[in-house]
Amino acid sequence: VVSVQGGRIVEVGRRGPPDARDLGNVAILPGLVNAHTHLEFSGLAAPLGAPGMGMVDWIDRVIQYRREGSGFGVQGSGVLRGAGGAGRELAPHAPLAPRPSPPAAILAAGLRESALAGVTTLGEIAQPGWPPDVFQAASVRCVVFQELIAPAAVRVAGQIEAARRHVEAARPAARWIAGLSPHAPYTVHARLLSAAVALSAERKVPLAMHLAEWREELELLRTGGGPLRRFLERIGAWDPTAFSVGTRPGDYLASLAGAERVLVVHGNYLAQDEIALVGRQAERMAVVYCPRTHAYFRHDQYPLEKLLAAGARVCLGTDSRASSPDLSLLAEMRHVARHHPQLPKAQILRMGTLSGAEALGLAAETGSLEPGKAADLFVLSLPARNAADPHELLFAE
Numbered sequence: 001v002v003s004v005q006g007g008r009i010v011e012v013g014r015r016g017p018p019d020a021r022d023l024g025n026v027a028i029l030p031g032l033v034n035a036h037t038h039l040e041f042s043g044l045a046a047p048l049g050a051p052g053m054g055m056v057d058w059i060d061r062v063i064q065y066r067r068e069g070s071g072f073g074v075q076g077s078g079v080l081r082g083a084g085g086a087g088r089e090l091a092p093h094a095p096l097a098p099r100p101s102p103p104a105a106i107l108a109a110g111l112r113e114s115a116l117a118g119v120t121t122l123g124e125i126a127q128p129g130w131p132p133d134v135f136q137a138a139s140v141r142c143v144v145f146q147e148l149i150a151p152a153a154v155r156v157a158g159q160i161e162a163a164r165r166h167v168e169a170a171r172p173a174a175r176w177i178a179g180l181s182p183h184a185p186y187t188v189h190a191r192l193l194s195a196a197v198a199l200s201a202e203r204k205v206p207l208a209m210h211l212a213e214w215r216e217e218l219e220l221l222r223t224g225g226g227p228l229r230r231f232l233e234r235i236g237a238w239d240p241t242a243f244s245v246g247t248r249p250g251d252y253l254a255s256l257a258g259a260e261r262v263l264v265v266h267g268n269y270l271a272q273d274e275i276a277l278v279g280r281q282a283e284r285m286a287v288v289y290c291p292r293t294h295a296y297f298r299h300d301q302y303p304l305e306k307l308l309a310a311g312a313r314v315c316l317g318t319d320s321r322a323s324s325p326d327l328s329l330l331a332e333m334r335h336v337a338r339h340h341p342q343l344p345k346a347q348i349l350r351m352g353t354l355s356g357a358e359a360l361g362l363a364a365e366t367g368s369l370e371p372g373k374a375a376d377l378f379v380l381s382l383p384a385r386n387a388a389d390p391h392e393l394l395f396a397e
């Protein structure tokens, strides 16, 4: 019996008042936490491209979609949103062009879909110009990580300024919370990364960064070459001062460790010493595993067991509909249960709830059914049978 008053949990116990409402054969769960998504793609009916495609091909599809299909227009200025005709806007020494606002209806649809899937908290990567009203009106609580992209030194100052404005726009009473997302090693100049880390520590806001996501990314950091280098040159986003050749994800983890709180997004190709580093930093650093997106790209086996054995905090995300069929975090947990059958089911549930809340810095507010926390409840019908471990029923199809 979960007793709720004024939107807060006041008691969790085995007995309730006579007028307690019986919901039948259900599980009452804490609201799910989707720690990583990009709601701008919520209008997609299916992932872009084809399963197993490479990084550069997929990013080309993203660019094409943004130019033709999303309503975002061709004026975008991020490295991921302008090839071909828009490529000139990405020249390293060109100023950042103003970006169009994401269509509010698409973001609202993604928030609605999330709520219907039992998600009550989201880690959202937002483009500059994102509409605060949409997030303010949503039933889902969001940490809005504004994306920072500046592969070229000349753009760094403008992105730092945008980051400061974003952090300052957050208000304690708002439904959304400010975070910052230096996008990835290949789109973030080293000076922008250190400024974002400093701002995170100064203003106590979380960071989220895509890291060790692709083999092409590791090759670029290691050698300065490869398909990703050629891609960045093609779209005019290559700056040889952006990072030192011979860098690896562990160097980024070391820099990120200075932030208030960090979500390492994906971490698909972290090496054992890097996994150990994430484990040692678990109080402030979490890894976001996006299971169905990982499967879509047919990456190497995800190092989930290694991360957990190292004491790392692992939470879950859908990533976006550009690489995942929908925004259901329950479907992500079921995917993990199927593909990592030896993991205790209770641990999988924790990854989709409390670990995500902890990663986002919201564990005092949500993530578990405890008195004092917000009444973020997800009520799920169960199959009409018994199981030795009741968690099994949650993950049955």
Ligand SMILES: [Zn+2]
Binding pocket: 036, 037, 038, 125, 210, 265, 319, 320
């Ligand atoms: Zn992402």
